[in-house]
Amino acid sequence: MPDAVIEISGLRKSFRRRHRPRRVALDGLDLVVPRGGVHGFLGPNGSGKTTTIRVLLGLCRPDSGRIRIMGADVPRSLPAVISELGALVETPRFHPESSGRFNLGLLARAGDLPPTRVEEVLELVGLRDRAGDAFSGYSLGMKQRLGIAAALLGRPRLVILDEPGNGLDPEGLRDVRDLIRQLGSQGHTTVLLSSHLLPEVQSVCDRVSVLARGRCVASGTVAELLAAPGDADLQVRADRHDAARAVLEDAGWQVSAMTGSGEPPSWRVHAVADRAAVTSTLAERRIYVTELIPLQRDLESAYLELTAAHSEVADALAGQAPAEARGRGRGRAQGEEGERR
Ligand SMILES: Nc1ncnc2c1ncn2[C@@H]1O[C@H](COP(=O)(O)OP(=O)(O)O)[C@@H](O)[C@H]1O
Ligand SMILES: [Mg+2]
Known part of the structure; x- marks a missing residue:
């Protein structure tokens, strides 16, 4: 088996809209998910996460592109690997009047799995105590955990969870996060975890891919993303404090006061591409730099x-309003073709 569980290249998907140009959801997406651990699939609302997942699961057909899951071409050879796959996409649907145990039992029977497996997954997601209660009486967190339990029934090698934290209270979130961490550490399973919220993925993921406007804009370990060649801020201390600011601003940098950085005061110079230029610009005006510290970016x-940089570029190209383009909110405009089943 190849070392990547998911390989996507050049994936495109657009949706028909009434009296309007097609909406591009995936715009040449490339994504590789290596085997093992938890892989974060991070991107703002509307960036194409759910569409990618639906295409992966054979629930909607892409316009073009190549997709392989565990070496099998999707959708053509999906049946060969479908039993290795477990997924939770959006809110799980179960028979509301039946218990969690009964619901899982139906799925287990359909999948030729022994009833003991139902008890195992109930235990795994911490629902054993409430397994006899009707699904309709479960909290959102419990419903979500039952959905994850259903995804885990067949001991899948690849588990795809689409925003499992949506709508959960902090306690529910913590439970789901612990569960995902546990899954990822078992070696057998690779988890693809989508979210639009960074804190949800940051603490559980080994690797992260960032989506913006239907493209993957960064992929790697959290440490690699932090070290990505963005322009870092610099902390600058100079012998002539006020003059230093004026000179730097004249040269076009954005400068703000650094607070809490001790005495004498220092400046924060924003988004510096060329550190040497800061020093030489000040030196030319006979200002001596006493301290120059690159500031660590945080993942946020x-x-x-x-995501913002890619949205702006794409907005400019498409001549669209950023708010609409970024798909703020979860609602969709009326008159769009529904392809959801
Ligand atoms: N069935 C559909 N019909 C029309 N547009 C859709 C449909 N599904 C998704 N879209 C559009 O595709 C884009 C990506 O959506 P989605 O994959 O749901 O993003 P995410 O899961 O990252 O929030 C959005 O602009 C969304 O409005
Ligand atoms: Mg989504």
Whole structure:
């Protein structure tokens, strides 16, 4: 088996809209998910995560592109690997009046799995105590965990979870996060975890791919994303403090006061591509730099930079309003073709 569980290249998917140009959801997406651990699939609302997952699961047909799951071409050879796959896409659907155990039992029987497996997954997701209660009486977190339990029934090698944290309270979130962490550490399973919220993936993922406007804009370990060649901020301390600011601003940099950085005061110079230029610009005006420290970016700003930069470029190309283009909110405009089943 190849070392990647998911390989996607040049994936395109657009949706028909009434009286309007097609909406491009995936715009040449490339994505590789290596085997093992938890892989975060991070991107703002509307960036194409669910569409990618639906295409992966054979639930909607792409316009073009190549997809392989565990070496099998999708959708053509999906049946060969479908038993190795477990997924939770959007809110799981179960018979509301039946218990969690009964619902899982139906699925187990359909999949030729022994009833003991139902008890195992109930245990795994921490629902054993409430397994006899009707599904309709479950909290959102419990419903979500039952959905994950259903995805795990067949001991899949690849588990795809689409925003499993949606709508959960902090306690539910913590439970789901712990469960995902546990799954990822078992070696047998690779988890693809989608989310539009960075904190949800950051603490559980070994690797992250960032999506913006239907393309993958960054992929790697969290450490690699932080080290990505974005323009870092610099902390600058100079012998002539106020003059230093004026000179740097004249030269076109954005400068703000650094707070909490001790005495004498220092400046924060934003988004510096060329550090040497900062020093030489000040030196030319006979200002001596006493300290110059590159400031570590946090993942939040790296994520925002990545997705914002790509959104702006794409907006400019498409001449669209950013808010609509970024698909804020989960609702869809009326009159769009529904392809959901
Ligand atoms: N069935 C559909 N009909 C029309 N447009 C759709 C449909 N599904 C998704 N889209 C559009 O495709 C884009 C990507 O959506 P989606 O994959 O749901 O993003 P995400 O899961 O990252 O929030 C959005 O602009 C969305 O409005
Ligand atoms: Mg989605």
